[in-house]
Amino acid sequence: MSRLVLIRHGQTDWNVEGRWQGQADPPLSERGREEARRVARELRQFEFAALYSSDLRRALETAQIIDVRIGMTVIPEPRFREIHLGKWQEMLSVDIEAQYRDEFRRWHDSPSSTHPPGGEDIPALAARVLQAVNEIITRYPNQRVGIVTHELPIAVIACRSRGLDLHDLRTLITQTGVWQEVIVAGVLK
Numbered sequence: 001m002s003r004l005v006l007i008r009h010g011q012t013d014w015n016v017e018g019r020w021q022g023q024a025d026p027p028l029s030e031r032g033r034e035e036a037r038r039v040a041r042e043l044r045q046f047e048f049a050a051l052y053s054s055d056l057r058r059a060l061e062t063a064q065i066i067d068v069r070i071g072m073t074v075i076p077e078p079r080f081r082e083i084h085l086g087k088w089q090e091m092l093s094v095d096i097e098a099q100y101r102d103e104f105r106r107w108h109d110s111p112s113s114t115h116p117p118g119g120e121d122i123p124a125l126a127a128r129v130l131q132a133v134n135e136i137i138t139r140y141p142n143q144r145v146g147i148v149t150h151e152l153p154i155a156v157i158a159c160r161s162r163g164l165d166l167h168d169l170r171t172l173i174t175q176t177g178v179w180q181e182v183i184v185a186g187v188l189k
Contacts, residue, residue, distance in 0.1 A: 001183050001184065001185050002137040002142060002143060002145065002183070002184045003143070003145070003181055003183055003184075004133070004137075004145055004146075004147055004157065004161070004181065004184055005043065005144060005146045005180075006149065006157055006174075006179060006180050006181070007039060007043075007062065007063075007066070007147065007148045007149070007179040008148075008149070008150065008151060008176055008178055009028070009032070009036075009054075009059040009061075009148060009150060009176060009177070010028045010029075010033060010034075010035035010039075010058065010061075010065075010176055010177045011028065011031045011032035011035060011176040011177060012027065012028055012029055012058050012176075013029050014026045015032075015176055017092065018092050018093040018094065019091065019092050019093075020085050020088050020089060020096065021058075021085075021150075022083060022084055022085030022088070022089040022090075022116075023082055023083075023089065025058070026058060027058060028058050028061050032062070032176065032177065033061070033065065035176060035178075036061070036062040036066060037069075038177065039062070039178070039179055040065055040066040040070065041069065042179070043069070043070055043179065044069055044070060046144055047144065048070055048072050048144050048145065049140040049143035049144060050075060050136070050139075050140055050143075050145045050146070051063060051070065051075065051145070051146040051147075051148070052074070052075045052076075052077045052080065052145065052148070053074050053075070053147070053149070054076075054077065054078070054082070054148065054149045055078045055080075055081065056150070059148045059149055059150060060076060060148075062177075066146070066148065070146075072146070077132055079128040080129060080132060080148075080150075080153050081150070082150035082151065082153065083120050083150075083152045084119050084120040085116045085119045086115070087100075087116060087117045087118045088100070088116040088117070088119065100117065103116065103117060108170070111166075111167075111169055112165075112166040112167055112169065122152070123166070125152060126156045126160070126166060129149075129156050130156065130157070130188045130189065133157055133184070133188055134188060137184050144181075152169070154172070154174055155169045155170070155173055156169065157182065157188070158172040158182060159172055160189065161182040161184050
């Protein structure tokens with residue numbers, strides 16, 4: 001059984017503003033850097049076989065702060081990027097809700113069966129994220145691997161590692177700058 005330490009990147013100014021990031025690339029805020037330093041201190045208790053990260057700046061910067069503390073070289077992995085939000089990317093939540101009322105409601109009520117206009121859907125996100133996870137657990141069987149990524153990739157991995165349907169995705173959303181460990185007994189689907 002492999003252990004995956006899922007780490008959500010630190011806070012950005014966009015998180016505070018309510019601006020949807022998706023695959024846009026804002027940097028960490030100072031609070032986000034402090035969250036990353038705190039996570040790094042907490043993770044020193046573990047021995048890691050590898051440390052992977054989304055290649056988006058907010059995740060990569062978080063991973064680089066962590067790697068200094070745990071002595072690992074970060075492996076950038078584009079498949080761990082956040083979902084592409086299409087027209088919603090870089091918009092404020094209140095503006096999305098006002099301009100795309102029906103789509104926004106469906107996105108929250110049934111995220112696995114809809115997608116932002118011009119964006120990626122949850123099944124496509126899950127396919128790329130789980131492909132990367134399955135390669136990692138094959139490469140590092142029975143070891144602990146850190147993965148620094150985003151809200152929805154973490155929720156996908158957490159859902160599938162618990163045997164839950166992607167409809168349960170929203171129940172597994174984490175805050176910025178937190179980590180959780182999941183145990184994976186085999187290939188995730």
